[in-house]
Amino acid sequence: MSTATTTPPVLRLPGASKELAARLADGLARVEALITERTANEDDFITEANRHLAEAGGKRFRPLLAMLMAELGEGINDEVIAAAAGVELTHLASLYHDDVMDEADLRRGAPSANAQYNNSTAILVGDLLFGTASDIIADLGPVAVKIQAQTFIRLCSGQIRDDRPCPDDQDPREYYRGVLADKTGVLIATAARYGAMFGGASEEVIALATEYGERLGIAFQMADDLIDISSESMEMGKMPGTDLREGKRTLPVLNVLASDDPADDELKELLLGDVSDDAVLARALELLRAHSAMEAARAETIAVGEGATTVLADLPDSDAKSALIALAEGVVHRAG
Template identity: 65%
Template structure:
């Protein structure tokens, strides 16, 4: 596999010092180089398929968080870089599986793995990437392996429950937020946890960064849910309305469905219908939902979760790293892709 240009589109960190920004960029370059080495393969087709979504770019949000969390401790080192790469590969592997489940056609502005290679290959590539991630983490010690395994179990359990209706007697919003903590929050929590661990932070600081990461991850996914409704494919690099097409009740949908306003009757009817094969009705649902107060309510909740993440950092001393983590929480909820 011939290396191409570095493509990570790092989220803006307006309060990051020039020195810290330089260290993060150098660290991300090291992570990117490690990713390329690890996904390479003697079989050219497997090498291409393994690297497809990595070459497509992405924000490298999780490895960035690992590197930034390390700056709370002694800073970026080879173990931190390896942990960051392991987390990113776990994430990319999950994307391969998610896109098969969602029948998505676009990911990171490029054809999804399932659209390019078919469902069977996309699933197997995801499995290979999970295996590669586990191999990297195994070199970091037994505790890291245990964390990776626990993270993977929670990630999968969240994804399974996300694919099923809310159980009878459960509050749909509370149930959905618990799903997000597992489906997205846990891996981002692990990204921050690894950074602190491998930069020598004490146990209380590691726990602060883990809690921050989980809240940040929930805010990240809630923002993604809003992007799925509010942005177009060119802005977000994803197919708009994917969640609606698949009948997934994300936070703005849940708020809209709970509305008793007669003016929302058409939207509620559309949201309860099968939109998978009806692009016209899907477009109508998107248009109505974009203009509905449910979107503002969901945005407010997303901002509140990001604020909870920021509040978790209160015990840490004021440093460039802490300022950047606070800024990252803001960037998560103001992005468009």
């Protein structure tokens, strides 16, 4: 089976005109070319490992967002392309580390980096890609470097917190939302921020681009968490129920665990226990998919996405604004 059939397609943007769509397609091709150029190494094995996840596919969501935000200013230019590539390489680098942490076998329908090589190689290649991303961003000036560093701090902090249980003195659902803001929201916010900055937008537009991006990033991860439960196939390039198997408490799970309804006792017992057995996991997914906790989590996901579009309300109408609204709608409705 090819990776093209297992990797989610690029989100459609019904709000984009043919002219905008053509500029975005050209921009994405330039980002891909820059990533290919900068991941080349004199050692063929390093080149192959650098490009392993990039060539497995992906939506290139972050570069797309950066270019859309540039359209709110003077448009896509070489600096926007470089920033978009830097953000995408940062994202790809984080996936190498994620796969080691999660002991994953698949990523985007292809063997994960740790499965293809080994844990040590996956970690080192992730580090190498972080370095490559930082090298690209460094050419954009000290402000861009500072943003990259602050983004990386939050990204790693979010991943650390995601790998640990919620502290007893904190609300689990608030803790979850904070983790999403750091581990996913911040990098998508940076993509939006860079696009507006290097696209020549005003300081006001840069600020709203950043806020839109973070809200969109949270909704993006919430939707992914829902798909992990609701999907009955490998829509995400990984097996359904992966988060449950790994013991991750996403919003639907937290909603169930907060219930005091005796009817939820069986599901709560399953969610708090060992679901490594396929039959146990299947039963937990069956009960969770039919539970009102899913609808509550889906409603919150949609509300967060709508909050992102609200940020754009005062912008004048344009192809880019319409496309950004469509992008947010596309993100949240991947959950249903």
